[in-house]
Amino acid sequence: MSKIKTIVTLIVLSLGIAINASSVMAAKDTLNLGMVLEPTHLDPTAGAAASIDEVVYANIFEGLTRIDKNGAVKPGLASSWTVSEDKKTYTFNLQKGVSFHDGASFEANDVVFSLNRARGEGSVNAQKALFKPIESVTSKDSHTVVVTLTQPTGSFLFNMGWGDAIIVDKASAEKNKSNPIGTGPFKFLKWVKGDRIVMVRNDAYWGTAAKLKTATIKIIPDPAAAVSAMMAGDIDGFANFPAPESLAQFKSDPRFTVVIGSTEGETILSTNNQRGPFKNLKVRQAVAHALDRKAIIDGAMFGYGTPIGTHFAPHHPAYVDLIATHPYDLEKSKQLLAEAGYPDGFKGVIKLPPPSYARRGGEIVASQLRKIGINLEIIPVEWAQWLDQVFKKRDYDLTIVSHTEPMDIGIYARKDYYFAYDSPKFQALMQKLDATVATDARYKILGDAQRLISAECVNGFMFQLAKHGVWNKNIRGLWENSPVQANDLTEVYWVD
Amino acid sequence: MRIFLAKRVFTLLLTLLVATLVVFVVLEILPGDPAAVMLGINAETDTLNALREELGLNRPVWVRYASWVADLVTGNLGISYTYDVPVSELILSRIIVSFPLALLAMTLSTLIAIPLGVIAASNHNKPMDFLVMSFSQIGIAIPNFWFAMLLTLLFSVTLRLLPAGGFAGWDAGIVPVLKSFLLPTIALALPQAAILARVTRSALLEVLQEDFIRTARAKGITNQGALWKHALRNALIPVVTIMGLQFSFLLAGTIIIENVFYLPGIGRLIFQAISQRDLIVVKNLVILLSGAVIMINFMVDLLYAFIDPRLREGEDV
Numbered sequence: 001m002s003k004i005k006t007i008v009t010l011i012v013l014s015l016g017i018a019i020n021a022s023s024v025m026a027a028k029d030t031l032n033l034g035m036v037l038e039p040t041h042l043d044p045t046a047g048a049a050a051s052i053d054e055v056v057y058a059n060i061f062e063g064l065t066r067i068d069k070n071g072a073v074k075p076g077l078a079s080s081w082t083v084s085e086d087k088k089t090y091t092f093n094l095q096k097g098v099s100f101h102d103g104a105s106f107e108a109n110d111v112v113f114s115l116n117r118a119r120g121e122g123s124v125n126a127q128k129a130l131f132k133p134i135e136s137v138t139s140k141d142s143h144t145v146v147v148t149l150t151q152p153t154g155s156f157l158f159n160m161g162w163g164d165a166i167i168v169d170k171a172s173a174e175k176n177k178s179n180p181i182g183t184g185p186f187k188f189l190k191w192v193k194g195d196r197i198v199m200v201r202n203d204a205y206w207g208t209a210a211k212l213k214t215a216t217i218k219i220i221p222d223p224a225a226a227v228s229a230m231m232a233g234d235i236d237g238f239a240n241f242p243a244p245e246s247l248a249q250f251k252s253d254p255r256f257t258v259v260i261g262s263t264e265g266e267t268i269l270s271t272n273n274q275r276g277p278f279k280n281l282k283v284r285q286a287v288a289h290a291l292d293r294k295a296i297i298d299g300a301m302f303g304y305g306t307p308i309g310t311h312f313a314p315h316h317p318a319y320v321d322l323i324a325t326h327p328y329d330l331e332k333s334k335q336l337l338a339e340a341g342y343p344d345g346f347k348g349v350i351k352l353p354p355p356s357y358a359r360r361g362g363e364i365v366a367s368q369l370r371k372i373g374i375n376l377e378i379i380p381v382e383w384a385q386w387l388d389q390v391f392k393k394r395d396y397d398l399t400i401v402s403h404t405e406p407m408d409i410g411i412y413a414r415k416d417y418y419f420a421y422d423s424p425k426f427q428a429l430m431q432k433l434d435a436t437v438a439t440d441a442r443y444k445i446l447g448d449a450q451r452l453i454s455a456e457c458v459n460g461f462m463f464q465l466a467k468h469g470v471w472n473k474n475i476r477g478l479w480e481n482s483p484v485q486a487n488d489l490t491e492v493y494w495v496d
Numbered sequence: 497m498r499i500f501l502a503k504r505v506f507t508l509l510l511t512l513l514v515a516t517l518v519v520f521v522v523l524e525i526l527p528g529d530p531a532a533v534m535l536g537i538n539a540e541t542d543t544l545n546a547l548r549e550e551l552g553l554n555r556p557v558w559v560r561y562a563s564w565v566a567d568l569v570t571g572n573l574g575i576s577y578t579y580d581v582p583v584s585e586l587i588l589s590r591i592i593v594s595f596p597l598a599l600l601a602m603t604l605s606t607l608i609a610i611p612l613g614v615i616a617a618s619n620h621n622k623p624m625d626f627l628v629m630s631f632s633q634i635g636i637a638i639p640n641f642w643f644a645m646l647l648t649l650l651f652s653v654t655l656r657l658l659p660a661g662g663f664a665g666w667d668a669g670i671v672p673v674l675k676s677f678l679l680p681t682i683a684l685a686l687p688q689a690a691i692l693a694r695v696t697r698s699a700l701l702e703v704l705q706e707d708f709i710r711t712a713r714a715k716g717i718t719n720q721g722a723l724w725k726h727a728l729r730n731a732l733i734p735v736v737t738i739m740g741l742q743f744s745f746l747l748a749g750t751i752i753i754e755n756v757f758y759l760p761g762i763g764r765l766i767f768q769a770i771s772q773r774d775l776i777v778v779k780n781l782v783i784l785l786s787g788a789v790i791m792i793n794f795m796v797d798l799l800y801a802f803i804d805p806r807l808r809e810g811e812d813v
Contacts, residue, residue, distance in 0.1 A: 194760025
């Protein structure tokens with residue numbers, strides 16, 4: 001018996017030691033950042049997942065230009081550039097003394113390779129459209145690249161700052177999915193799949209060195225687990241916390257800072273413009289008048305989100321507030337439905353992908369539309385099904401999706417896009433926009449475009465997704481807003 | 497014994513073959529294009545086609561089935577669509593989390609359950625029996641994910657003794673690994689132990705009614721002696737059966753616990769692979785798990801033979 005006692009005592013003691021060893025304080029030049037979705041791989045030139053950019057953009061990989069925390073275009077690997085008179089030729093002067101993480105030097109031919117790879121035949125770039133205007137990419141000398149476009153493209157410099165347009169080295173490009181080699185301030189160290197991705201400071205970085213020595217991205221898919229991980233101090237912060245319902249708890253805890261920022265995510269009630277009653281503008285207008293945006297934001301997002309009246313980010317200078325064009329008005333809505341020939345309403349289908357904005361928002365939208373007689377059958381789908389049924393085959397009446405790409409109003413010009421909006425007028429506007437470079441003129445066209453899709457009620461415009469940042473109150477330098485899909489950690493540091 | 501083994505191995509192979517067919521057909525029916533999932537909603541048609549070509553998705557169905565089975569036989573599990581690493585490497589990285597965890601949970605559950613079951617049976621209808629049965633009733637009733645959350649609340653959030661989740665990785669050393677396993681092990685083991693204790697108790701009670709126990713008692717052996725020496729071994733068959741089922745569950749079905757403790761285990765890999773349409777991972781993982789479950793059943797069968805010699809000699813029982 002005494003033997004057992006000894007063993008038990010030993011086990012208890014060793015547990016105690018183990019537990020104590022852990023409570024050593026973490027040094028203040030490391031960061032554990034939580035993330036909900038694990039990237040499938042780490043190559044932003046070969047996948048659409050925002051989670052890829054949220055790990056590597058500006059940290060490991062850099063592009064010619066760089067989008068800063070306010071969404072402005074800043075020099076990146078191109079230290080400066082000139083644009084020709086006809087706005088069709090861009091000459092980029094590249095940073096000197098830059099090397100990739102594996103030691104290879106960064107030169108003009110890397111830019112030529114990267115851009116040609118992205119727009120080439122076998123390209124698997126998810127945003128290949130960004131590179132469409134490019135006619136040719138040539139290197140003038142080892143640190144000068146000339147890009148000619150087929151037509152002036154006002155958004156070209158912004159587009160070159162996307163994660164999909166990062167510059168890679170030919171020798172390491174194919175391995176970037178699992179071992180990303182970039183030019184950024186952080187080097188990839190390791191990826192424990194399903195658990196974490198670790199980056200360390202690149203001491204040979206060409207620009208201002210990062211303040212953090214180590215940055216670890218921890219993958220925590222479950223919102224409840226995310227709360228515990230924050231509370232237990234395992235995680236220093238979430239750039240975008242998955243559960244808005246828990247924010248109040250963090251706000252009341254002095255250990256944390258809660259920062260509500262904006263994203264590029266227009267959350268819309270996407271409508272199949274070529275199916276059934278929704279072909280009729282009056283029906284779409286009726287839907288617009290039946291949407292109570294505040295109830296949707298309160299119910300689905302716990303109050304976090306900015307109402308929108310068109311497909312445009314409210315924080316952008318070109319944004320036009322069009323919420324008042326279709327105010328919440330059930331009487332008017334019913335009248336419009338009657339005029340359209342549906343005095344008793346009709347039946348329809350709403351397909352909802354997994355995010356909570358869609359699932360919770362969808363239930364509220366369905367109950368709001370029931371008030372005017374539109375009875376929606378709610379069908380929850382997973383992403384793969386959504387992409388197949390809704391996006392590809394357009395087998396849906398309504399769905400809810402947040403379009404998170406920045407400045408993506410151009411999708412309304414694609415007549416084969418899933419909301420099946422075919423408007424020559426809008427398409428002409430976008431062509432005009434592409435050919436316009438002056439900012440004021442561009443903003444005017446963007447305003448017209450916003451008004452057009454709002455007037456035609458292409459989709460139900462609901463709200464701009466908020467970014468719910470929660471982090472330790474001693475952390476500085478994390479982005480409040482996300483003008484591009486990124487968690488730029490270059491300026492993050494701790495204060496005491 | 498040889499016939500017994502041969503029969504078992506034959507069933508094993510046949511089950512696996514049927515499993516490959518079922519898995520393949522089900523995944524074919526499942527809607528969703530892996531390339532579309534990977535490239536998202538802004539992708540161009542020619543980009544999608546390029547990716548489909550790269551992934552080999554444009555080949556005819558039967559070619560894909562045949563090449564998959566052929567690869568399976570030669571041990572080549574292919575490259576994951578989404579992670580772009582060998583599937584075998586991916587699965588291995590999850591097994592080194594799930595398998596030790598399952599083993600720990602099973603061990604803990606057995607260490608708790610068998611003694612409790614024996615105590616309850618030997619104190620049949622006495623307060624001790626009642627106490628054990630109450631514990632087990634609670635253990636069965638409490639959902640393990642909720643229990644897991646309570647554990648995190650107490651040990652991680654309030655006492656801050658243990659991490660709320662995550663897997664330190666084997667290269668971090670044994671102590672951090674055990675620490676990341678401690679709470680999940682308890683959360684998994686207690687509900688299992690509750691069931692196992694009940695099974696042990698009722699199996700023992702049944703055996704204790706048998707004639708040979710009365711004979712043993714008549715020959716002067718104490719109650720306790722009869723229980724430990726004669727009854728327990730005879731009561732083990734149902735206990736081992738349940739343990740086999742539980743181990744299979746622990747290996748593959750712990751997805752909820754893996755989510756609560758954000759452990760990168762097999763369950764989460766399957767879930768992730770299905771939602772991302774990483775069909776090659778799903779296929780191979782399901783087959784491997786079927787294989788594992790079949791192997792566990794096979795081992796349980798062997799254990800029967802070890803516990804009950806009559807089975808070894810091929811007698812009908």
